[in-house]
Each structure stands twice: as C-alpha cells, then as structure tokens.
Amino acid sequence: MPAPDLMAAELTLTGRITTASNATFLGSIGDVVVVYKPIAGERPLWDFPAGSLAHREVAAYRVSQVLGWDIVPHTWLRDGPMGEGMVQLWQERDPAQSPVDLVATEQVPETGWKQILEGQDERGRMVALVHEDSPALRRMAVFDIIVNNADRKGDHVLAMPRGHRHGVDHGLTFHSEHKLRTVLWGWLGEALTADEHAGIDRVSEGLHGELGRTLADLISAEEIASLAARCARLRLAGRFPAPSGEMSAVPWPLF
Incomplete structure (x- = not known):
C-alpha cells in the first residue's frame, strides 16, 4: 500500500493527550500515526508571541535536519480538524x-550517568536527577543550546530502540532572549567533540542558504539572528556552557 500524502490526505483524530499543556491530539493519516497540535489550542504566554508555537516546532525540526543527528521526528504544518497546526x-x-530519571541518592550509578541535582521527594527522601552519559x-x-530550548523536560526525551x-x-x-531550561546539564564545561563542532557549523552555514530561507x-528575523549568534558563541567557546541569568536553569516540573 502506498504511503498517504501527509499534507493532503485526511487527518483523523483518535484521542487526546491530556498531559500536554496545550491542545494535543493523537491522530492518523491513513495508517501513519501522528501527533497534532492545532494553533487554535495554544495557550497564550507572556513571553512568546501568540499562535507561534507550532511554527517553532517546525523550525526546530528544520534545524535538527541540518544538524544531521535525527533528533526531532518529522514535523510539518498542515490543516486539520481544528485548523492549521x-x-x-x-x-x-x-x-x-x-534516559532521564529520578533515583534515590544512594542508587546513583557510578559510571555511565550524570547527576544534575539533588533534593527531597514528597516523603522527605533524598533523590537525584540523573541522565545517561551518551553521545x-x-x-x-x-x-x-542553539535553539534556546526553554522546556527540555525528562519526558521530552524519547528512548528509542x-x-x-x-x-x-x-x-x-x-x-x-536567553531562555535555556533543561535537564541535560551533565556536560557543563566539557569540550565539544569534532562531530558536535561540525553540526554547529552546518547550521551556521545553512542560515546563509536554504535553512535561513x-x-x-x-x-522572526531577530530570532534567526539570535540563533546565528548562539551558534557562533558556542563554536567559539568550544565547551558546554554553564547556566546563566536569574531564572531557573531547569524546567518545572522536571517531567
């Protein structure tokens, strides 16, 4: 059976993901299972322009593609049962x-993991936020860092086979403006690898060509210029940055 036209074939809703902060639906296009987030279901935010979140999701996918690391699943804009999204x-x-977990402090693995912070759970037990140390x-x-992600929660990291x-x-x-909030702080101060340098360079170069267009x-043009500046700063520093500014360095909730 040929793959459906993902832009034009009917998008049918099959359920709602109720844990999401904005309207988020599970759906299908033919036999292809998809997530659908209509622009009409985006909650207003004080620091992001109204109706812009879906476009930012697609922009993140485009940057991911140029990086060449297949981080963001295929993402696009199209019409749906509740309008464009x-x-x-x-x-x-x-x-x-x-890949990201909360464990009892005494159970933090000695190798293969990075501990980010420590605190108490609702029962007063000491727990640690950890993530795997993997490429x-x-x-x-x-x-x-380069897309200035303000919301990298633990559940936003999907473990694939x-x-x-x-x-x-x-x-x-x-x-x-600087908004980086993430649970992935484990490499703070560590030098970037050659592969990571090369990915940043691909994005910087792409901004002068198809990616920029x-x-x-x-x-916005200001946001594209800020993306270019973040790439340049990270490439020049050659290391994972430390948290900066007065805002929290991690999102809340963590998951």
Missing part, C-alpha cells in the same frame, strides 16, 4: 529505557 510522526518509545543525549544538549534518542515538544524555542517563514 503542527503535525509530527508518532514515536513509540522503549518503556524499558529511562545521543550530548547531541540533544547541543541542539537545545538500539540507543537512539528523539526529542519532542519544541514550542518554547528560538526566543531572542525556510526559517524566515517560521520565526
């Missing part, structure tokens, strides 16, 4: 893997 290919995560998550952390990691929920990205239809 973001549509993204559904990803079935591996429930046996937890896939390092690349996602680089991606978050064979170690691949997808990142989802990128509506709060590309702000021209594509983003011009999705985010």
